[in-house]
Amino acid sequence: MPRVELRTPLRALGRTTEESLRAGVIWGHAGQIDALVRRLALEMKGTPHIIATGGYAALIAPHCETINRVDDALTLTGMRLIWEQRSS
Secondary structure: OOOOOOOOOOOOOOOOHHHHHHHHHHHHHHHHHHHHHHHHHHHHOOOOOOEEOOOOHHHHHHHOOOOOEEOOOHHHHHHHHHHHHHHO
16 A cells, blocks of 8 residues: 555545545544544433544544544643642
8 A cells, every 4th residue: 555645635535546545544534533422422421522632633623523622732731730730
């Protein structure tokens, strides 16, 4: 398989291997996230607030129906809050 640039695909039905891979990776991951969040929400009997974080969060999140927010610094923010609580 060739390496492909991860960016939003133009169409789901790719006309080249690269287009098809791109659509599968981006929209496939978005679909997996949405399916998992919906199942979790049913078990939780509520509507969870979903925050995407990590290297590709900003690329995948716009294609998800269940992600409410993207926060690239979520882990670092949490670590800072813990540090501040322990330092007080």
